[in-house]
Each structure stands twice: as C-alpha cells, then as structure tokens.
Amino acid sequence: MFAEFCVFLGNLVSINVSGCRKLSNSALFAILRNSPLLSEIRMESTGIGIGSIPWLDLVIYHQLKSLHLADNSYLRDEVIYMFAFMFPNMQLLDLSSCCGISEDIISEVLKKCPKIQRLNLAFCPQPKLQQLDLERCYGITEKGVRLLVENCTHLREINLRYCCELSTNFVAWMIFSRPSLRKRMAPPHFRACDDDGKLLFRRCLVC
Structure with missing residues (x-):
C-alpha cells in the first residue's frame, strides 16, 4: 500500500515517515523512484535495513542533501555504503543510536560524500x-x-x-x-x- 501511495508523490521535496516501524528498504526505494525532487528523507525509528536491496535501483540522486536515520537497529555497514554511493551530495547524515554500524564505514562515507557538514553518531558504540x-x-x-x-x-x-x-x-x-x-x-x-x-x-x- 505504501508503494502505491508513493506514486502520487512526484513533487515531494521532503518526507518524514519516522516511527513507522513496518517501513523497510523497499519503502525507501519506493520513495526514491517516485520522488525525483527529494532533498530530505526522515526515516528514524523505522525498519530500514530489513529486506533485500533492489540493486537495479541503485542510481545516483544528486539532489538529496539530508538523510535522518536515527534509532534504526537493523542498519548495517553494507546499507550505509549503498547510501554513500547513491547520495554523494549529502550534507547531513544522522546515524545516532544505530548500533549495527562500524567505524570503518564512517570513513568510507566521508570519502564518498565530501560535502557532509553535519554527521551525528551519538550513542553509536562502534565508531570511535x-x-x-x-x-x-x-x-x-x-x-x-x-x-x-x-x-x-x-x-x-x-x-x-x-x-x-x-x-x-x-x-x-x-x-x-x-x-x-x-x-x-x-x-x-x-x-x-x-x-x-x-x-x-x-x-x-x-x-
């Protein structure tokens, strides 16, 4: 149902679906496919990180500047690496309370996203x-x-x-x-x- 709903969001520039625990990887790609103008995504406390990754949909979204992913316990390094590839112009990345990521992936993100100005790693036990x-x-x-x-x-x-x-x-x-x-x-x-x-x-x- 969410994927069908996204078809009507072609002019969206910002979306906040934080707290929607049942929204996973597929929901994110549904948003991206249908909203080419998006500059901000908020998916805090969701199911992002769950499910397969549709590799055919891995395209670069130059317009996305802010990605809020706080409190997503299912996030792992491979998904964060994918985001760094897809969103090279990110200026804000919030990964606070994401316990499944390592310090190595943070280094990769900074290499691929040189425009980052705000990086939140609060309560992440691994990145030191x-x-x-x-x-x-x-x-x-x-x-x-x-x-x-x-x-x-x-x-x-x-x-x-x-x-x-x-x-x-x-x-x-x-x-x-x-x-x-x-x-x-x-x-x-x-x-x-x-x-x-x-x-x-x-x-x-x-x-």
Missing part, C-alpha cells in the same frame, strides 16, 4: 574516531571543532594546519578539554606563552 585530518579546511570554525572535541571522546590526533579561524586560546582549550589527545598539528598562527607552552607540550605533542 581517533584520527582526524582537517588540514586546509579554511572555513572550519571554533564552534564546529568544539562540538567535535566534546563528542569524540577517543580522539588522539587532529590536524588543524591552515585552519586560520581558530584562535590560540581555543587551541589551548581543546588540549585541556580532551585528555585523549596525544598529537595535534596546530594552525600557523599558534604561539603558546612559555608557562602555558610547557604544560601543553607535556599533555600533547604540538607540531
């Missing part, structure tokens, strides 16, 4: 980011890096070379706020004062 290279990401802000440092509790190395929007005080805050950090490549303008510098270098290799 340890290394992050942000060199030459000129537009990255202190707000974005602060969220990263606060949420990535296993982060050990971060490269911030040529990230000129980050202040010296913020770089020092980052080291003290994330004890797991052991190596940090600083922006070119970073200069710690003598007392602070000694303390920073004891806690984290700064280069």
